[in-house]
Amino acid sequence: MRTSITAMKDFPDATLDMWQARVAAILKGESAEKLVTGTEGGLRIAPLYQQVQGARAERAEHAPWSVMQRVDHPDGVKANAQALEDLENGAGGLCIVNKEARVGRVLQGVALHAIHTRLEGGDGLAKAFAAYVKTQPIDPARLSVSFGVSDGLVNELAAQGFRGPFLDADGRVFHEQGASEAQELACVLAQIVDALRTFDRLSPESIVGATLAANQDMFLTLAKFRAIRLLWARVLEAGGIAHQPLRLHGETSRRMMAKLDPHTNILRATASVFGAGLGGTDTFTVLPFSIAQGLPNAFARRMARNTQLILLEESQLWRVADPASGSGYVESLTHDLCERAWTVFQGIEKTGKLPEFDSKNKSSEPIIGTNSHRLSKEFEAAVESNP
Numbered sequence: 001m002r003t004s005i006t007a008m009k010d011f012p013d014a015t016l017d018m019w020q021a022r023v024a025a026i027l028k029g030e031s032a033e034k035l036v037t038g039t040e041g042g043l044r045i046a047p048l049y050q051q052v053q054g055a056r057a058e059r060a061e062h063a064p065w066s067v068m069q070r071v072d073h074p075d076g077v078k079a080n081a082q083a084l085e086d087l088e089n090g091a092g093g094l095c096i097v098n099k100e101a102r103v104g105r106v107l108q109g110v111a112l113h114a115i116h117t118r119l120e121g122g123d124g125l126a127k128a129f130a131a132y133v134k135t136q137p138i139d140p141a142r143l144s145v146s147f148g149v150s151d152g153l154v155n156e157l158a159a160q161g162f163r164g165p166f167l168d169a170d171g172r173v174f175h176e177q178g179a180s181e182a183q184e185l186a187c188v189l190a191q192i193v194d195a196l197r198t199f200d201r202l203s204p205e206s207i208v209g210a211t212l213a214a215n216q217d218m219f220l221t222l223a224k225f226r227a228i229r230l231l232w233a234r235v236l237e238a239g240g241i242a243h244q245p246l247r248l249h250g251e252t253s254r255r256m257m258a259k260l261d262p263h264t265n266i267l268r269a270t271a272s273v274f275g276a277g278l279g280g281t282d283t284f285t286v287l288p289f290s291i292a293q294g295l296p297n298a299f300a301r302r303m304a305r306n307t308q309l310i311l312l313e314e315s316q317l318w319r320v321a322d323p324a325s326g327s328g329y330v331e332s333l334t335h336d337l338c339e340r341a342w343t344v345f346q347g348i349e350k351t352g353k354l355p356e357f358d359s360k361n362k363s364s365e366p367i368i369g370t371n372s373h374r375l376s377k378e379f380e381a382a383v384e385s386n387p
Contacts, residue, residue, distance in 0.1 A: 020032065023048065042180070043333060043337070049328025051326055052327070052332060055230055055233075057225075057226035058229075059245070059281075059282055060246075061245075062321050064312050065277055065281050065284055066284070067093070067308040067309060067312070068095045068116070068285040069087075069285070069304070069305055070288075071083050071098065073098075076102040080105055080109070082298075083107070086305060090305055090306070090309045090313075092116060092283075093144075094117055095117075095118040096117070096118065097121060098121060099122055103125070103129050103131075104132050104135075112133070112143055113138060113142050113143060115144070116146070117144065117145045118148070118249065118283070119148055122149070123153050130162070139161065140161035143163075145163075145164075146168060146249065148167070148168035154202075164205070165206060165207060165209035165247050167208040168208070168211055168249075169188045169192045169211070170210075171184040171187060172212070172213045172251060174187045175253060176213075178358040179357045179358075180358070181223075183357060184212065184213065184224070185212075185337060185341035185345075186344035186345040187348070187354060188210050193235060193345075193349075195207050195208040196241075204236060205247065209247035211248075211250070212225060212228060212276075213253040214252055214272035217271075217275070218271040218272070219333065221271075222278050223279070223330055225276050226279050227338045228246070229248065231338055231342065231345075232246040247283075248283075249281065249283045249285070250281040250285070251284070251285040252268070252269045252272045252285070252286050252287045253272065254287065254291075257289075257291060261378065261379075262290050262381075262382070263379065265287075265289035266289045269287065269289065273286055277311060277317045277318065278317060280322065286307050288301050288382075289303060289304070289382070294384065296382060296384070297383055299382050
């Protein structure tokens with residue numbers, strides 16, 4: 001029997017006062033402030049939120065984010081085999097991290113025009129990639145490439161026809177040093193502003209992209225990825241620059257990856273990409289669950305790839321643009337992160353110095369259950385036996 005939707009009108013609107021009265025009844029007169037908690041970064045988490053209409057933080061293109069796979073094997077032939085397997089099984093891009101990579105061998109058989117490529121090996125790798133493209137019947141302007149080079153190589157790559165972004169405002173290095181979410185955002189923002197000042201004749205979207213770490217706190221990660229888009233818009237507005245999209249990349253946090261009982265990292269990675277995906281990332285790399293133990297093997301790489309594919313193809317997370325918009329909890333987190341990050345950013349601008357990070361959050365041995373409650377016998381590590 002179908003219930004008429006009109007029957008819902010018989011229920012009164014649930015006001016904040018009504019919810020607060022229920023909380024008061026449960027707490028038997030005690031203050032609801034006892035339920036207030038906070039994040040390690042000092043953000044206030046309240047027990048109740050109302051709907052909040054905040055600024056939208058959508059991706060420029062409403063489409064699935066690209067599943068990026070690391071190309072990190074030191075052997076060029078094996079790296080190429082890994083890259084081709086990843087692309088044949090659902091990956092939408094490659095993240096080349098080996099500084100000494102023989103680009104021509106690693107990319108043999110790869111249709112560069114059909115994927116997104118990230119180069120994280122510095123100027124040397126970028127030059128090698130640009131030289132390789134010159135030998136191919138490919139128009140550089142048709143390629144989707146994030147370079148991450150130094151200032152001195154930007155004009156050369158632009159002259160060759162690449163569209164960029166050429167610089168990468170990377171928050172991962174600060175995250176690994178113990179930065180809070182607001183501090184990470186502020187440091188990324190400082191890099192963005194410096195890049196825009198240096199290359200003011202190029203379009204912002206071709207100059208610089210941003211990279212953030214995503215951890216297992218999926219709501220905080222969601223808010224952080226939304227916040228960087230709003231902060232980017234605020235910078236462009238302050239500089240009198242017409243709005244342009246930000247190329248945003250995410251990667252699972254290294255500092256949360258356990259070396260003991262590493263299969264638990266699969267759960268952490270899932271929560272991380274869930275938050276970043278809903279937060280509006282354009283591309284994302286899931287670190288294989290065994291990366292803290294060595295060079296991940298084929299199984300660990302497949303798990304990393306499929307973690308994203310399930311969320312995209314089965315859960316269809318990309319279908320809704322900015323799904324957290326209007327949520328009182330997430331909008332409040334986003335707003336607080338933006339305000340705190342902007343304050344820290346202003347401090348960086350004024351002093352020229354980075355903030356002090358909390359050393360106890362540095363990446364080493366995560367303080368998690370596997371440290372105190374170890375398995376009687378660890379599973380065999382999912383790493384290459386002969387890297």
